[in-house]
Amino acid sequence: MHPILSMALRRLALGLLTLLVISIVIFSAVEMLPGDLAQEILGQSATPETVAAFRKELGLDKPPVERYFSWLGGVFQGDFGKSLASKREISELISGRFANTMFLAGYAAVIAVPLAVVLGLMAALFRNTWFDRFVNVFTLSTISFPEFFVAYILILLLAVGFPFGLALPFGLLGLWIAVEGYGAMKENFKINKSPLIPVVFLLIGIGLIINMVMGFMGVENWNPITKEVRAFPSIANISPESSLADRLDRAFLPALTLTMVVTAHMMRMTRAAIINLLASPYIEMARLKGMSPWRVIIKHALPNALAPIINVIALNLAYLITGVVVVEVVFAYPGLGQLMVDSVTKRDITVVQACCLVFAVTYILLNLIADILAIATNPRLLHPK
Amino acid sequence: MTDISDPSALSADAEAPRVAQETARQRTLRAFRSAPITAWLGMIVIAIYVIVAVFAPVIAPYGEREIVGDQFELRSAEFLLGTDNLGRDLLSRLIYAARNTVGIALMTTFFAFTLGGLLGMLAATLGGWVDQIISRIVDVLMSIPYIIFALLFLTVANTWIGQMDNPSPWLYTAALIAIMALLDSTRVYRLTRAVAMNIVVMDYVEAARLRGEGLFHIIRKEILPNATAPLIAEFGLRFCFVFLSISALSFLGLGIQPPTADWGSMVKDNATLVSFGEIIPLYPACAIAVLTVAVNFVVDWMLHRSSGLKE
Numbered sequence: 001m002h003p004i005l006s007m008a009l010r011r012l013a014l015g016l017l018t019l020l021v022i023s024i025v026i027f028s029a030v031e032m033l034p035g036d037l038a039q040e041i042l043g044q045s046a047t048p049e050t051v052a053a054f055r056k057e058l059g060l061d062k063p064p065v066e067r068y069f070s071w072l073g074g075v076f077q078g079d080f081g082k083s084l085a086s087k088r089e090i091s092e093l094i095s096g097r098f099a100n101t102m103f104l105a106g107y108a109a110v111i112a113v114p115l116a117v118v119l120g121l122m123a124a125l126f127r128n129t130w131f132d133r134f135v136n137v138f139t140l141s142t143i144s145f146p147e148f149f150v151a152y153i154l155i156l157l158l159a160v161g162f163p164f165g166l167a168l169p170f171g172l173l174g175l176w177i178a179v180e181g182y183g184a185m186k187e188n189f190k191i192n193k194s195p196l197i198p199v200v201f202l203l204i205g206i207g208l209i210i211n212m213v214m215g216f217m218g219v220e221n222w223n224p225i226t227k228e229v230r231a232f233p234s235i236a237n238i239s240p241e242s243s244l245a246d247r248l249d250r251a252f253l254p255a256l257t258l259t260m261v262v263t264a265h266m267m268r269m270t271r272a273a274i275i276n277l278l279a280s281p282y283i284e285m286a287r288l289k290g291m292s293p294w295r296v297i298i299k300h301a302l303p304n305a306l307a308p309i310i311n312v313i314a315l316n317l318a319y320l321i322t323g324v325v326v327v328e329v330v331f332a333y334p335g336l337g338q339l340m341v342d343s344v345t346k347r348d349i350t351v352v353q354a355c356c357l358v359f360a361v362t363y364i365l366l367n368l369i370a371d372i373l374a375i376a377t378n379p380r381l382l383h384p385k
Numbered sequence: 386m387t388d389i390s391d392p393s394a395l396s397a398d399a400e401a402p403r404v405a406q407e408t409a410r411q412r413t414l415r416a417f418r419s420a421p422i423t424a425w426l427g428m429i430v431i432a433i434y435v436i437v438a439v440f441a442p443v444i445a446p447y448g449e450r451e452i453v454g455d456q457f458e459l460r461s462a463e464f465l466l467g468t469d470n471l472g473r474d475l476l477s478r479l480i481y482a483a484r485n486t487v488g489i490a491l492m493t494t495f496f497a498f499t500l501g502g503l504l505g506m507l508a509a510t511l512g513g514w515v516d517q518i519i520s521r522i523v524d525v526l527m528s529i530p531y532i533i534f535a536l537l538f539l540t541v542a543n544t545w546i547g548q549m550d551n552p553s554p555w556l557y558t559a560a561l562i563a564i565m566a567l568l569d570s571t572r573v574y575r576l577t578r579a580v581a582m583n584i585v586v587m588d589y590v591e592a593a594r595l596r597g598e599g600l601f602h603i604i605r606k607e608i609l610p611n612a613t614a615p616l617i618a619e620f621g622l623r624f625c626f627v628f629l630s631i632s633a634l635s636f637l638g639l640g641i642q643p644p645t646a647d648w649g650s651m652v653k654d655n656a657t658l659v660s661f662g663e664i665i666p667l668y669p670a671c672a673i674a675v676l677t678v679a680v681n682f683v684v685d686w687m688l689h690r691s692s693g694l695k696e
Contacts, residue, residue, distance in 0.1 A: 018528045025525065029537050033544055144677040146629050148636050148652055149670035152659050156667070159660075234660055318530075325532055326633050330656075341637050344540045347547065352540045360529045367528075 008372045015368040022360045023075075027068050029356075030349050080354040085346045090354045093339060096240060098358060101328070101335035104251050105320040108258035112320075113313055116263045120270025120309075125297055127275060139264035147323065151257040151330040158253060159234035236331040254331045258323060262316040269312040273305040280304075307374040314370025318363045420686055427682030434676055438483040445477035450644045457658065467665060470654045478646040479668060485641060486648045487676070489558065490628040493565045497627070498620060501570030505577025506604045506612075509585050520578070523571045531568045531630065538564045539639055557642045561631070569627055576619050580612045587611075614687075621684035625677045632673050648673050 039051055046054075055061050062070075074081065080090035123132045142150060236250045274297060277283060286296045325337035332338070336355055343351035420428075437444060446465075447453050451473060458468040466475040508516040526534065542560035546552045584590060590607050598606075634640030635649030643650060648669035655666040 018525065021525045022529060025534075026537065029541050032541050140681065141674075141678055144625065144629075144681055145674045146632050146636070146649070146670060146677075148633070148649075149667065149674050152652070152656070152667055152670065155659050156664065323530075325536075326636065329637055340536055341639070344536050344543075344639055347540055347544045349540055349544065352537055356533050356537050359533045363529050363533075 004376055007375050011368060011371045011375070015364055015371075019361060019364055022364070023072060023357060024068070026353055026356050026360070027071060028064075030353055031064055033349060075357065080357075081350050083343075083348055083351050085343070085348040085351070090351055093351065094336065094354060094358060097334055097336045097339050100238065100333065101321065101324055101337060103247065104254055104258070104324055104328070104333060104335060105317070107248070107251055107255040108262065108320055109317055111255065112259040112263045112266065112316070115259070116266035116313075116316075117270055117309065119263070120267040121274065121297060121302070123267065123271040124274035124278070124301075125293055127271075132271075135267065139268055142260050142264040143268075147257065147261055147326045148330050150260055151253070151327060154253050154257055154260075155234045155330075158256075234331070236333040238334065251333065254324075254327045254333050257327050257330075258320055261323065262320055265319075266309075266312055266316050270305070270309050273308040273312075274301050277301045277304055303377075306377045310374045310377060311370050314366050314373070318366040318370075321359060321362050321366070416690065423682040424686035427679040427686075430675060430679035431683065434483055434487060434679075437480055438487055441480050441484045445474075445480040447474040447477040449478060449481040449646050451477075457655075466668065469651070470657075475651075475655075475665065475668070478651060479648075479672065482646040482648045482651060482669065483672070485645050486632065486635075486673075487628070489562060489641060490624060490631050493562045493569065493627045493631065494620060494624045496562065496566035497569035497573050497623060498616070500566065501573025502577045502616065503604075504570070505574040506581045506608050507600075508574070509578050509581030510600060510603055510608065516578075519574070523574050526568065526571045527575075532633075534568055535564055535630070535634065536639070538568075539634075554642055554645075558645075561634070561640055565627060565631060565634075569623060569630075572626075573619065573623060577612065577616065580615050581608050584608050584611050618684050618687045621680050621687070625680050625684075628673070629677060 039046070042051055042054055060067070071081070078091050080094065082088065083090055083093060086093075119135060123135050126132050233250050234253060236254050238247050238250050242250070278301060283296060283300055286300045287293075291299070324333075324335055325341060327333070328335040328337040329341055336358060340352060340355035340359075343349075343355065452471060453474050454464060454468045454472045456468065456470055456472050458464055458472070460467045464474050464476070466479065469475050469478065504519050508519050539561070542564065543557065546556045546560060549556075585608065590603060593603050593607050631640050632647075632649035635647050636653050638650065638653060640649055641647040651669040652666050658666050
């Protein structure tokens with residue numbers, strides 16, 4: 001068999017096995033609960049006869065192993081059982097929210113993945129310059145910040161203080177570049193060799209000019225997505241009826257928060273993967289034959305660094321699926337994470353169980369896809385001896 | 386991360402005889418003197434946090450749970466940062482929270498290290514089926530993000546505690562610490578096992594085995610001393626992770642329970658103020674962020690030193 005296929009099949013089997021074990025852990029969590037589930041659902045006022053009948057209906061009178069398999073069978077058919085708190089079908093509660101969570105995660109991923117890869121490549125190309133150092137400090141701090149801190153800072157800058165809030169980060173960035181640029185110029189004018197300087201200054205200039213013009217025109221809250229005069233909404237309360245543009249607008253701040261958190265990880269790993277490779281003999285060879293540094297990285301380093309980069313991207317996408325929990329709560333976004341947190345507060349174990357399982361399946365599937373992609377892009381495996 | 390499990394990471398200790406002429410004190414002094422400015426900054430910040438946490442009752446102008454004013458009072462000479470949603474002095478709560486949040490995170494990290502470190506060294510020393518069983522359990526626990534398991538286990542634990550007669554609020558904290566320590570010990574286990582695996586194949590461990598030394602002698606006297614450098618750096622990283630996770634759980638209302646002052650839940654309680662352009666809710670979040678950055682700075686320096694890299 002082709003080595004890629006056999007390896008992929010092995011990973012698939014391993015992933016399914018892990019899922020099976022996880023489902024057992026999640027199932028036994030309910031078993032560990034004190035008291036009787038039927039009593040909990042019906043409440044204290046139920047007569048013993050009704051409880052007994054209900055137990056039979058739920059299948060609680062059967063041994064745990066049998067119940068586990070019937071629960072698993074139900075899950076495969078989309079039947080997660082009933083919520084303890086609201087008595088509603090869990091599948092009803094979950095379906096719309098799961099779509100919302102995937103939408104938010106996808107939104108963030110569409111911004112974050114290209115941004116992280118390009119930034120990582122640039123940091124590797126301009127390593128040990130001021131650009132690299134700035135990106136390094138910036139990403140290290142976003143990793144160290146709690147997600148809700150990033151979220152509230154964004155609310156302050158982009159929703160409440162818009163657009164003048166933008167002036168603060170731009171001002172700080174400008175100041176920092178001025179200080180850093182002066183130091184670098186004093187060194188040996190190295191800074192002039194980097195094509196990024198004019199680009200960054202141009203961006204800052206444009207940002208400041210837009211800010212000033214908007215200020216003069218009395219336009220205080222101009223939203224670039226909806227082209228309306230208002231700030232980004234700080235509450236992402238979308239409903240099933242919202243249009244795509246409306247969703248994109250309302251979910252912008254949560255998506256931006258997630259982007260900032262995951263971009264940091266992905267960008268650092270991309271940079272590390274590329275820099276690791278730059279010491280290899282074939283890179284030196286490419287350099288010695290006179291290739292431009294950018295071409296060396298794209299043509300020779302990137303294909304070999306793809307496996308770790310894909311892995312890290314998938315890990316972060318998987319993180320996005322679960323990292324939404326905090327962000328959804330901050331922005332009151334109606335997703336699966338918010339439902340899960342609400343259910344934990346209400347001790348609604350069956351809903352928690354269902355959310356856990358959905359999150360676990362998504363996470364493991366994404367990791368599986370990443371594993372297989374990483375194997376498939378491995379140049380050594382593509383050409384078996 | 387990879388450079389820790391690398392055998393060359395242990396070279397600092399392997400070279401110990403060369404610098405043995407120096408006393409331990411001189412060596413420490415030399416290390417501190419060569420520390421970069423970021424590491425110094427980190428150490429100073431950590432020292433300030435420790436002082437604030439230890440002397441909280443002396444520094445704080447009011448009590449932790451004392452209601453001293455109206456809800457959401459503005460900054461004044463009386464209340465330097467204003468009051469919170471229940472009329473408690475925000476500055477005092479900020480100071481007391483240094484004790485609670487950092488203390489609980491430290492305790493959790495400590496338990497995670499005791500459990501994960503011990504199991505990791507056991508697995509590396511014994512090998513065979515012990516290693517297999519522990520490693521597979523850890524694989525399962527690590528196969529999905531910690532927060533999913535944390536939420537599941539917290540629900541179960543809180544339901545148990547909720548059904549007790551007159552449960553003490555400390556039980557919830559104890560459950561939180563136990564669950565987070567268990568989930569975090571998996572990462573400690575992986576690292577310790579990897580580091581210890583490189584040590585158990587050394588000749589001196591073999592010699593100790595042939596001498597007939599017991600299992601715990603080998604772990605304590607042969608493996609542990611050679612694994613400390615990477616483990617200490619890892620302690621800092623794990624602390625940051627646990628600290629952020631517990632803060633996130635508290636922010637969600639599932640971590641440290643009120644009325645205990647805690648940075649995560651303080652952000653949640655006062656979050657409504659953000660929509661009025663007020664930055665008060667960001668002070669506790671900022672306190673979390675500054676400590677994490679400071680610890681990261683110090684850990685960066687220690688990792689750099691123990692990896693034997695020169696500038």
